[in-house]
Amino acid sequence: MIENQAITDRFTAWTEEFAKGPPQALDKGLIHKYNQDNVFVARVERVGDDESDQFICQFLFPPDHPFFFEHPQDHVPGLMMIEAGRQMGNALAHMFYGVGYDKAFVLNKLFADFGSFAELSKPIFGIGVISDKEFKRGALIGAQLEGDFIQGGESIGFMRGRWHFFDRRIMERMRRAAMVGDGSGKPES
Secondary structure (H helix, E strand, O other): OOOOHHHHHHHHHHHHHHHHOOOOOOOHHHHOOOOHHHOOEEEEEEOOOOOOOEEEEEEOOOOOOOOOOOOOOOEEOHHHHHHHHHHHHHHHHHHHHOOOOOEEEEEEEEEEEEOOOEEOOOOEEEEEEEEEEEEEOOEEEEEEEEEEEEEOOEEEEEEEEEEEEEEHHHHHHHHHHHHHOOOOOOOOO
16 A cells, blocks of 8 residues: 555546546657657656655556567556566656766666556556665766556555666677677677
8 A cells, every 4th residue: 555645646646647548658768769659657756855766657558569468468467567667767867867868777686576467447656766876976877776566556566676877888898898708709608
């Protein structure tokens, strides 16, 4: 059950809007997608003051998505929800923590646990907290996001992920070094 009345009120308002039609998705650039049809986050907001690390969001799960609904489903697939949680993390990093669009995002750790089916007919929200932030020269270079998927006022799943944000040149160097590995130029097995 959601304990914060402000969050409950926000989700109630978003549910009323959802009844009129699904909201627009965030811009694909915020979550590193080329195709706008693959964006599963409609909105994110900070809860509390400007320094708060707690956020809420509304997810979008179109039941005609060609990959996640390639065969008839009567619920939102868990893998689609995991992708939506990842997208929320990317959007938060850009929108609230100043992580530049020139950075490469690396999801280092991921844990998900679903306790209930996600129904197609009701909106799904997220409540998340950013923690374990790492900074270098004042810039965020790593963080953890954990939170719940909420439907009908109840948690239907939990997800935790850890991201690192790299300069693309550093990322390319790291990948080249990994490819060289034993000196053969081939990846280590």
